Amino acid sequence: MTQLDLFADLDTPTEPPRPPNTPIPATFTKATPTPTPMATVRKLRPRLPGNPHGKAQQIGEAVAAVWHKQHGGTSIEVPIGIVAALTLIRIKDPEGPSLIGQILGQTDAELIEMYQQIWAGHWKQRPGLIERARILHEWLNDGPHEKHRLDLTRAVTRTALQAGILDLTGHEDPFFRSAADVLSPTMTALRSLGAQQGLGEYHTPPAVADCMGEAMVAEISVAVQADSYAKLRPGEHVHDPACGSGGMLRAAVQAVRERGIEPSSLRWSGVDIDPIAAACTAVNFIVWDLGPHSTVACADALARPNAVEEAMAEARAVFQHRDRMLSQVAMIRGIRQAHDYLNRAVAAA
Numbered sequence: 030m031t032q033l034d035l036f037a038d039l040d041t042p043t044e045p046p047r048p049p050n051t052p053i054p055a056t057f058t059k060a061t062p063t064p065t066p067m068a069t070v071r072k073l074r075p076r077l078p079g080n081p082h083g084k085a086q087q088i089g090e091a092v093a094a095v096w097h098k099q100h101g102g103t104s105i106e107v108p109i110g111i112v113a114a115l116t117l118i119r120i121k122d123p124e125g126p127s128l129i130g131q132i133l134g135q136t137d138a139e140l141i142e143m144y145q146q147i148w149a150g151h152w153k154q155r156p157g158l159i160e161r162a163r164i165l166h167e168w169l170n171d172g173p174h175e176k177h178r179l180d181l182t183r184a185v186t187r188t189a190l191q192a193g194i195l196d197l198t199g200h201e202d203p204f205f206r207s208a209a210d211v212l213s214p215t216m217t218a219l220r221s222l223g224a225q226q227g228l229g230e231y232h233t234p235p236a237v238a239d240c241m242g243e244a245m246v247a248e249i250s251v252a253v254q255a256d257s258y259a260k261l262r263p264g265e266h267v268h269d270p271a272c273g274s275g276g277m278l279r280a281a282v283q284a285v286r287e288r289g290i291e292p293s294s295l296r297w298s299g300v301d302i303d304p305i306a307a308a309c310t311a312v313n314f315i316v317w318d319l320g321p322h323s324t325v326a327c328a329d330a331l332a333r334p335n336a337v338e339e340a341m342a343e344a345r346a347v348f349q350h351r352d353r354m355l356s357q358v359a360m361i362r363g364i365r366q367a368h369d370y371l372n373r374a375v376a377a378a
Contacts, residue, residue, distance in 0.1 A: 088194050112212060115194050128195065140183060207279055298340075301325075
């Protein structure tokens with residue numbers, strides 16, 4: 030038995046980002062955002078693992094330590110991309126064979142192919158977000174990879190897995206996967222202080238983000254009595270103009286879920302001037318299961334106030350490109366099947 034069938038459950042409907050103020054079709058609304066009494070939400074919601082932010086910090090520091098120890102250099106998009114890809118893996122059977130053992134038991138070529146398949150499989154579902162995350166995975170197509178790069182890939186993979194990344198992001202339940210942002214401490218630990226200051230990059234501490242996320246959602250969903258909240262309208266927009274890797278939005282996502290609301294019924298968007306940070310947000314939007322109406326722009330939000338709308342247009346173009354490619358693949362597959370059928374018919378004659 031294997032747990033490396035990574036994309037067996039990637040069958041949720043997808044749709045390109047829609048222009049602002051466009052109603053979300055019922056087909057793509059997973060749940061009607063009906064207010065749920067908070068006492069009921071507290072009783073039914075699962076318990077989060079102990080100190081998920083601390084575990085995320087340990088993972089980031091461990092990955093940075095092994096990368097620098099093995100002289101990985103300045104291409105920090107490589108280790109961040111490895112960690113990002115691992116956050117996209119789900120554990121199908123917690124009682125089954127060790128997924129960590131299966132991943133680390135692969136050859137170097139198989140490991141690279143696994144990462145390529147992870148990104149390709151998710152590109153079929155969320156091409157706009159995976160395209161935004163291109164900087165994290167385009168290095169995989171540079172091959173053939175030199176031995177040092179292969180050794181680094183395996184070392185980072187082993188370190189992240191043994192540090193417990195799947196404990197945070199391998200769950201089927203997105204409530205658990207949204208408990209922490211693994212990519213933020215990884216990115217911070219890998220970057221020098223000078224690089225962070227040059228980018229004006231200051232990550233909000235998780236505890237502060239949780240409080241601000243709660244306040245953000247409270248402005249949208251006003252308390253009407255002690256144990257219930259006014260319902261959020263489908264298509265309500267939650268936006269962060271300087272999102273980093275999405276930490277503030279993650280806190281808002283959890284606050285929404287804790288009110289019994291399905292985040293995919295809302296619109297989510299973030300903008301960041303740093304390509305790696307924007308790429309991390311795009312991956313996190315998938316990890317946190319924000320649905321098809323989530324958009325990430327890489328821009329200076331002050332200089333480009335319409336950055337989100339521009340990113341939505343870019344994403345729609347990527348969706349169209351995806352559809353053309355899948356159509357061509359289907360046509361080629363059909364031709365091959367017809368050719369095989371004809372050969373069998375001739376052989377049987």
